[in-house]
Amino acid sequence: MNGSMMQQPLLVSSLLRHAERHHGEQEVVSRRVEGDVHRYTFGELASRSRQLANALRVLGVEFGDRVGTLAWNGYRHMELYYAVSGSGAVLHTLNPRLHPDQVVWIADHAEDQVLFFDLTFLPLVEAVASRVKTIKAFVLMTDRARMPAKTSVPNLLCYEDLLAAQPDHFDWPSFDENTASSLCYTSGTTGNPKGALYSHRSTLLHTYAVALPDAMNVSAREVILPVVPMFHVNAWGLPYAACMTGAKLVFPGPFLDGKNLHELFEAEGVTMSAGVPTVWQGLLAHVEANNLKFSTMRRTIIGGSACPPAMMRAFQDRYDVQVTHAWGMTEISPLGTVCALKPKQQKLDGEQRLAIQAKQGRAVFGVDMKIVDDEGKELPRDGKAAGELLVRGPWIIEKYFKGEGGQVLVDGWFPTGDVCTIDADGFMQITDRSKDVIKSGGEWIGSIDLENIAMAHPSVAMAACIAAPHPKWDERPLLVVVKKAGAEVSRHDLLKFYDGKIAKWWTPDDVVFVDAIPLGATGKVQKNKLRDQYRDHKLPGA
Ligand code: ADP
Numbered sequence: 001m002n003g004s005m006m007q008q009p010l011l012v013s014s015l016l017r018h019a020e021r022h023h024g025e026q027e028v029v030s031r032r033v034e035g036d037v038h039r040y041t042f043g044e045l046a047s048r049s050r051q052l053a054n055a056l057r058v059l060g061v062e063f064g065d066r067v068g069t070l071a072w073n074g075y076r077h078m079e080l081y082y083a084v085s086g087s088g089a090v091l092h093t094l095n096p097r098l099h100p101d102q103v104v105w106i107a108d109h110a111e112d113q114v115l116f117f118d119l120t121f122l123p124l125v126e127a128v129a130s131r132v133k134t135i136k137a138f139v140l141m142t143d144r145a146r147m148p149a150k151t152s153v154p155n156l157l158c159y160e161d162l163l164a165a166q167p168d169h170f171d172w173p174s175f176d177e178n179t180a181s182s183l184c185y186t187s188g189t190t191g192n193p194k195g196a197l198y199s200h201r202s203t204l205l206h207t208y209a210v211a212l213p214d215a216m217n218v219s220a221r222e223v224i225l226p227v228v229p230m231f232h233v234n235a236w237g238l239p240y241a242a243c244m245t246g247a248k249l250v251f252p253g254p255f256l257d258g259k260n261l262h263e264l265f266e267a268e269g270v271t272m273s274a275g276v277p278t279v280w281q282g283l284l285a286h287v288e289a290n291n292l293k294f295s296t297m298r299r300t301i302i303g304g305s306a307c308p309p310a311m312m313r314a315f316q317d318r319y320d321v322q323v324t325h326a327w328g329m330t331e332i333s334p335l336g337t338v339c340a341l342k343p344k345q346q347k348l349d350g351e352q353r354l355a356i357q358a359k360q361g362r363a364v365f366g367v368d369m370k371i372v373d374d375e376g377k378e379l380p381r382d383g384k385a386a387g388e389l390l391v392r393g394p395w396i397i398e399k400y401f402k403g404e405g406g407q408v409l410v411d412g413w414f415p416t417g418d419v420c421t422i423d424a425d426g427f428m429q430i431t432d433r434s435k436d437v438i439k440s441g442g443e444w445i446g447s448i449d450l451e452n453i454a455m456a457h458p459s460v461a462m463a464a465c466i467a468a469p470h471p472k473w474d475e476r477p478l479l480v481v482v483k484k485a486g487a488e489v490s491r492h493d494l495l496k497f498y499d500g501k502i503a504k505w506w507t508p509d510d511v512v513f514v515d516a517i518p519l520g521a522t523g524k525v526q527k528n529k530l531r532d533q534y535r536d537h538k539l540p541g542a
Pocket of ligand 1: 327
């Protein structure tokens with residue numbers, strides 16, 4: 001017997017409708033690429049999104065068409081989030097930090113019909129415009145006054161002109177909730193990038209999960225500044241969660257350095273933020289160097305790569321900003337786990353509490369997870385056994401866009417490529433990505449542990465640990481370190497720093513000091529590049 005409840009599809013447009021009706025006065029503040037600060041309300045967001053939806057029709061965008069964006073976090077990008085998906089087309093956020101060849105490859109693969117882009121990316125679009133195969137219209141996200149006098153981009157359109165020509169009434173269509181809403185490609189550190197194609201249903205369910213108290217705890221009382229880019233996995237769902245809850249949004253545009261972020265936090269009363277560890281490093285360095293504090297910031301969600309405990313300590317002990325560690329993937333929309341403490345853990349303090357916070361956390365409801373050995377046999381949840389993490393749930397991909405890579409699921413589970421443990425309380429901890437694991441004499445060494453220890457050294461700004469070839473052990477850990485400005489530390493002192501903190505045989509065999517560690521388009525260390533670079537590195541005693 002069926003229940004007798006209404007059949008209402010879960011649609012992205014319903015979030016906007018809700019935000020306008022119930023939080024119409026709430027602010028969206030954006031630091032624009034033009035440099036100034038723009039301010040409007042959810043009410044204006046909704047009305048301009050309707051104008052944009054009309055403009056998309058004029059541009060010939062049809063149901064299911066892909067619409068590309070190359071844009072920072074800002075209100076116009078937010079309008080595209082709602083207008084494109086809301087009208088039944090697919091929002092394809094491209095990562096502007098990728099090489100132009102990759103941008104062309106991805107836009108062609110997605111068969112983007114229109115490309116919207118920020119002023120900053122005019123040179124990039126000029127470099128790719130004649131090469132992309134399917135894009136019929138290029139729209140610069142600015143006003144008439146800032147349109148370039150000369151450009152090689154064919155028939156360049158002006159965003160504000162397009163909107164101004166349209167009425168602000170538009171009836172958001174209703175359709176099957178399984179319709180595709182947005183598309184994001186993985187960084188493709190190995191092989192070609194592959195697309196994760198989200199649906200309206202998966203996006204809405206993910207948004208409910210993101211907003212939960214033990215997830216990102218988003219509410220009408222929060223002022224959120226997402227540092228995590230809207231071009232990478234929908235800024236972890238925050239632009240949707242803000243509309244669902246009525247939280248104020250503050251967008252930093254391209255100004256992601258410590259000084260600009262701190263100024264915006266203070267000026268707008270930001271209470272929470274979210275981003276990858278590399279961004280927070282710049283912020284902490286700025287705050288420390290200038291003896292600043294945070295007057296309204298209470299917490300930050302850190303994920304995308306492992307958050308070193310030293311960074312948590314700095315935020316929490318020195319600045320009273322609570323750090324919540326989270327884990328996710330492009331293929332998972334992205335939220336998988338959040339490290340929200342259980343009551344018994346809240347009583348812990350100091351290092352014991354940090355040891356739990358360093359874990360990637362518990363599965364949010366909707367995500368089921370398990371770890372398996374090389375034969376696919378499930379491993380115990382004892383916090384010790386390490387194996388590959390498999391996940392399943394309604395916002396996890398079943399296959400990649402256009403079926404690339406073939407069958408990806410294993411008995412209905414998505415293999416994440418992350419190696420981790422799960423403890424009896426359900427807390428997952430990543431020791432490595434399977435492709436980054438260091439295998440010494442057949443035994444795994446967790447590079448994240450080694451990096452976390454190095455990062456706790458007062459002279460270390462950044463550390464990455466990779467496998468270097470070794471004639472006897474096959475691989476041994478090599479530590480690559482960037483020193484803090486003006487700081488001094490020797491190889492010997494750094495290696496000594498590991499004493500008593502890990503099993504002796506885990507200690508790196510060597511340290512190399514470098515000026516910078518290569519970061520990928522989403523701010524993560526490119527270990528494959530480092531491995532290539534140090535392929536012939538001769539370890540002492542090898
Ligand atoms: P890619 O880097 O391939 O584009 P994603 O941005 O989707 O992919 O990143 C997913 C991967 O990032 C995860 O599989 C995991 O290896 C890593 N990751 C994400 N969050 C964390 C975290 N909190 N700690 C450690 N690794 C993380």
